[in-house]
Amino acid sequence: MAETFANATQVLEPFRGIKKVTIEEYFTSGHRTCQGCESALIMKLMVKAAGPRTIVLGSTGCMYVANTTYYTTPWVVPWMHTQLGSSGSAALGTAAGLKALMRKGKMKAEPINVIAFCGDGGGADMGLNGISATLTHKDYNCLILLYDNESYANTDIQLSGMTPYGANTTFSPPGSVKRIIHTRWKKNMAPMMAVGHPECRYVATVCGSFAVEMMNKVRRALTIGGPTFIHSLDPCPKGWDYDPMLSHELGELAIETGIFPLYEVEDGIVKYYGKTKSLVEGRARKPVREYLLKQGRFAHFTEEDLAYFQAKIDEMWQKWEIPGVIPFRQLERSKAAVDVK
Numbered sequence: 001m002a003e004t005f006a007n008a009t010q011v012l013e014p015f016r017g018i019k020k021v022t023i024e025e026y027f028t029s030g031h032r033t034c035q036g037c038e039s040a041l042i043m044k045l046m047v048k049a050a051g052p053r054t055i056v057l058g059s060t061g062c063m064y065v066a067n068t069t070y071y072t073t074p075w076v077v078p079w080m081h082t083q084l085g086s087s088g089s090a091a092l093g094t095a096a097g098l099k100a101l102m103r104k105g106k107m108k109a110e111p112i113n114v115i116a117f118c119g120d121g122g123g124a125d126m127g128l129n130g131i132s133a134t135l136t137h138k139d140y141n142c143l144i145l146l147y148d149n150e151s152y153a154n155t156d157i158q159l160s161g162m163t164p165y166g167a168n169t170t171f172s173p174p175g176s177v178k179r180i181i182h183t184r185w186k187k188n189m190a191p192m193m194a195v196g197h198p199e200c201r202y203v204a205t206v207c208g209s210f211a212v213e214m215m216n217k218v219r220r221a222l223t224i225g226g227p228t229f230i231h232s233l234d235p236c237p238k239g240w241d242y243d244p245m246l247s248h249e250l251g252e253l254a255i256e257t258g259i260f261p262l263y264e265v266e267d268g269i270v271k272y273y274g275k276t277k278s279l280v281e282g283r284a285r286k287p288v289r290e291y292l293l294k295q296g297r298f299a300h301f302t303e304e305d306l307a308y309f310q311a312k313i314d315e316m317w318q319k320w321e322i323p324g325v326i327p328f329r330q331l332e333r334s335k336a337a338v339d340v341k
């Protein structure tokens with residue numbers, strides 16, 4: 001009977017400009033993240049966009065540990081910690097639990113946002129299976145937000161599957177004999193979620209340097225219905241080794257160099273945003289060295305390393321089927337035809 005209520009989403013209109021953003025905060029003082037931590041900013045924007053009728057679930061990592069020191073917390077909304085690889089199952093279980101309680105009349109039937117966040121270690125590495133499973137369950141409304149600071153930051157900057165090529169981490173310190181220890185390219189997380197999960201209607205990338213856009217994507221993700229996924233790139237002064245005052249600028253540079261494109265995929269349609277849109281329309285990308293050399297984790301890069309990194313980014317924009325998003329390329333038709341004999 002309460003079926004429609006139990007699966008209804010909130011009405012969250014997009015903020016039309018910074019002056020229209022609500023002033024209420026649901027992630028306030030009481031956290032102990034580093035100065036300039038963009039992941040903390042993402043938490044604040046995420047829950048500001050979602051509003052008071054929201055439950056936040058967070059897997060282990062900086063955003064759990066630094067946000068819930070004994071007896072202090074910045075969370076104003078209900079909040080729960082979940083195991084490192086469990087953001088997907090926490091989201092699905094909570095959404096399913098709420099729906100069941102509402103259906104049985106054990107709690108008031110009303111739309112409640114369920115957001116589970118995970119780090120890159122917890123989400124793109126350990127918890128990938130749980131997130132994938134959740135994105136197949138179209139009957140449950142929940143958002144999984146992967147905050148990507150490009151390392152296992154909380155345990156002292158170990159490399160993850162999202163650490164960029166060549167970065168200095170505690171697992172990949174450059175040496176005099178071998179300069180580049182980490183030689184793998186970062187996972188392409190958002191498209192992996194979008195392409196592989198036909199029931200997931202909304203996937204987006206965001207960056208805290210573009211706050212209104214970020215909040216509006218959260219609002220869209222929470223209102224479209226079913227499970228959704230957002231990937232944010234979060235400059236991390238400690239792990240990336242830079243002056244905290246550069247956090248905002250580094251976020252912008254990640255987009256302007258084309259390293260991290262801002263887009264959304266809604267019902268299979270790719271829409272580019274902001275500065276990424278102008279890159280797609282022909283505006284020149286800034287050289288990757290402007291972004292990389294501001295960070296101590298790339299201080300050992302030689303001209304050769306910078307050229308390699310640049311070539312990989314150029315490839316994303318010049319050769320990919322959907323620039324910056326989908327890497328597949330088609331062979332010429334004659335060569336692509338499968339020889340069945």
Ligand SMILES: Cc1ncc(C[n+]2csc(CCOP(=O)(O)OP(=O)(O)O)c2C)c(N)n1
Binds near residue numbers: 084119155
């Ligand atoms: C199963 C499991 N393995 C290892 C740990 C130790 N651990 C706690 S936080 C953390 C780092 C998580 O990295 P990420 O998800 O990227 O979040 P960040 O710390 O970067 O915010 C690790 C390895 C754990 N809590 N649980």
Ligand code: SF4
Binds near residue numbers: 033238
């Ligand atoms: S280590 Fe990085 S992600 Fe963790 S609290 Fe500090 S700035 Fe934020």
Ligand SMILES: [Mg+2]
Binds near residue numbers: 149
């Ligand atoms: Mg991390």
